[in-house]
Amino acid sequence: MPHNKFLQLVLYVLLILAIGLTACTNEPTQVxxxxxxxxxxxxxxxxxxxxxxxxxxxxxxxxxxxxxxxxxxxxxxxxxxxxxxxxxxxxxxxxxxxxxxxxxxxxxxxxxDFVIIGPADDPAGIKGVPAAAEALFKIAVSGAPFISRGDDSGTHKKEKALWETVDVSPQGNWYLESGQGMAATLTIASEKQAYALTDRATYLHNFNTLDLKILMEGDPVLLxxxxxxxxxxxxxxxxxxxxxxxxxxxxxxxxxxxxxxxxxxxxxxxxxxxxxxxxxxxxxxxx
Amino acid sequence: MELIWEGIKEAINLLVSGDPEVWEITLLSLKVSGLATLISLSIGLPLGTWLALSRFRGRQFSLSIINTGMALPPVVVGLWVSIFLWRSGPFGSLGLIYTPAAIVIAQTIIAAPVVTGLTAATLQQLDPRLQLQLLGLGASRTQMILALWREARLPLLAALMAAFGAVISEVGASMMVGGNIRHQTRVLTTATVLETSRGQFAMAIALGFILLFLAYVVNLSLTWIQQRGAK
Incomplete structure (x- = not known):
């Protein structure tokens, strides 16, 4: 009868599992x-x-x-x-x-608020430009590398809205899309000495490891x-x-x-x- | 359930319509992981053979290190390769970080121990008298090794498949050293992570199917070679 014994065992295991499961499903209804x-x-x-x-x-x-x-x-x-x-x-x-x-x-x-960060030597010359959209336009024209989140995040949406206001659909060798979070994107920007749009908090939090400066800030659209x-x-x-x-x-x-x-x-x-x-x-x- | 159907439909759609970006990502995955597997083979096969056939002090220790290497977590490899390749790192001046070459390096580090360890295990499994017999028949050392490889071709091809499977499916290292940059270093796994984070689940599922399909095609051809050799 070893076969029967095995079946019995399986039944026991199933029974225990069933009891365990009902116990689990009952609990969370209270708290x-x-x-x-x-x-x-x-x-x-x-x-x-x-x-x-x-x-x-x-x-x-x-x-x-x-x-x-x-x-x-x-x-x-x-x-x-x-x-x-x-x-x-x-x-x-x-x-x-x-x-x-x-x-x-x-x-x-x-x-x-958002800020535009980039290499200290500012190849696109955006320092002192009052409007964020204008600064992006200058970057696009200069062909200096810009790195975008490219992930439909809030920051990425903000960036896309800014490009729209100056009628630029960014593409080409200078426009990189990381598809990653803010901190990872900043690391890439620092390594590639590229511009990027970032929230100030993430930038300040990672400031020590980044070779990037805030070049554009204070525009009300950057809230x-x-x-x-x-x-x-x-x-x-x-x-x-x-x-x-x-x-x-x-x-x-x-x-x-x-x-x-x-x-x-x-x-x-x-x-x-x-x-x-x-x-x-x-x-x-x-x- | 609806999501799964959508994913399957999207996958077929993308494959049939030949979406250029998906093709680009797929080809890059295949190139990077294929190259990493080939380099691992050229390192792992000789190294594994040497570890299996020679007798020296510290051999067991070396084998234990290699076998641990077979379990190297891709993210740890990614982290260390990043540290070395960052501009602040010792090899920063090469400008390799966030390039496909960086992914090949990281994936080679992941795959090489797999090929080495499995090669060593495979050759040790062979009857030791075979070596003596071959040498006794007047084979040179190179001829003997080639004969041993031919004898063990089935498990050696399996080692190759294991290595390829490990690198085509890893995401941690590719994400860290490649940066998932569109049109440059985006591969199937990192694209899947991205589409998931964008909430584009159908697209993510589709990319997952393509990845599995790719792995299947490669393994099917290797299996075909392997089994033809078995006859």
């Missing part, structure tokens, strides 16, 4: 302590989340799984219900996302505005709405806003982000 946060690589690379997430976890007992991807993928993750909340910076795409009913709420959190979006639980009932709301409220709370405003001052002598929870989109020049 769902895990929040999936889809955010942009620039937020991660700036190091801000490394401060905020542990603080939030300690205060609330939630555990946050941060998935840092391009804004394009972050929004897709929200659309397909694979994230509970989004922390992103591409207002036009965010508006589309909200109009499609994929998000239930959206709050203004903070902004920083980089961050919103937090709670993924609509009506579209995806599995979304951890409670947890997402807790994190969104944490981000806009006065204490966190103060932390955001102070972040970076100690290390870089200037803040990396400017808290905006008490402002409206219109204050920052958004519709």
């Amino acid at each position: 769902e302590p895990v929040i999936i946060l889809a955010t942009t690589t620039s937020t991660r690379d700036s190091g801000l989340l490394d401060v905020l997430v542990p603080d939030f976890e300690e205060k609330t007992g939630y555990s946050v799984k941060t998935v840092a991807v391009g804004t394009g993928q972050a929004l897709e993750m929200g659309k397909s219900g694979n994230a509970d909340l989004l922390f992103v910076h591409a207002p036009p795409s965010e508006k589309e996302f909200m109009d499609g009913g994929y998000g239930s709420e959206r709050y203004l959190v903070m902004h920083n 980089n505005i961050y919103h937090v979006i709670i993924v609509n639980p009506e579209k995806w009932p599995d979304v951890n709405e409670q947890g997402a709301r807790a994190f969104a409220e944490y981000l806009v709370s006065p204490e966190t806003q103060e932390m955001i405003g102070e972040y970076g001052v100690e290390m870089f002598g200037q803040p990396l982000f400017f808290p905006d929870a008490d402002k409206t989109d219109a204050d920052l020049g958004l519709e």
Whole structure:
């Protein structure tokens, strides 16, 4: 009867597995302590989340799984219900996302700004040019290498919008696309002594290892505005709405806003982000 | 489910329509990984043979190092090759970082231990009396080694397939030393990572299918050579 014994064993194993599985599926209906946060690589690379997430976890007992991807993928993750909340910076795409009913709420959190960086000798001569689009135009005309994220991220979208305003469709040997995150792209720019559009936070955070200078800053179109979006639980009932709301409220709370405003001052002598929870989109020049 | 169907449709579409960028990426993957495999073969076959046939102090130690090398994580290789090739690094002046050549170097470092280790293991598996017999029949040392390789051609081709499989599928090193630069160093694996990060999942799935298909075609031809040799 060895065959029967084997069958018996298989049945036992299956039984144990079944009990284990039902135990697993029952548990999370009571408390769902895990929040999936889809955010942009620039937020991660700036190091801000490394401060905020542990603080939030300690205060609330939630555990946050941060998935840092391009804004394009972050929004897709929200659309397909694979994230509970989004922390992103591409207002036009965010508006589309909200109009499609994929998000239930959206709050203004903070902004920083984009800068154009490049080699210190500035071969395209963009230093002192007041408008960002004009600076890009000069780079295109000079044929000096420019490296783009090329990944549909918020930064890439910003760059594309700037090219559009000067009617240039960038292509050719001088225009490189890395298809990677901000920090990796800056490393490539430094190695190739190329120009690039970057958010100030990631640049300052990686400043030490880069052979690049800020050559263009201060144009109001270069504001980089961050919103937090709670993924609509009506579209995806599995979304951890409670947890997402807790994190969104944490981000806009006065204490966190103060932390955001102070972040970076100690290390870089200037803040990396400017808290905006008490402002409206219109204050920052958004519709 | 819909996503998977879309991915399959997109893959067929891309292959049939002959999308120039996808072709460019596919050809570069094939060239870079093919070249890295060939270089690994030219290093690994002699080195593995030498390790298998000679007797010297530290031989076991060398073999253990090579065998560990077979498990080298691509990202670690990528990191070290980057450090050496960056402009700040010792070989920075060569200007190799973010070029296909850099990917070939990194992939060779990944594949060479695989060829070396499997060659050594294969030749040690052969009956030691075969060596003596060949030499006794008046073969020169070169002739003897060629005869041993012919004898072990099946597992040696398998080693080649393992090496090619390791490099065509790795993403970490290609991403770090190649930089995934469009029209220059973008290969199938790094393009897949990019399309995923853009949220273009169907395209990412399509690239994945092309990668598998490519690996299949290469291995099919190697298997064909191998099995023809078996008769």
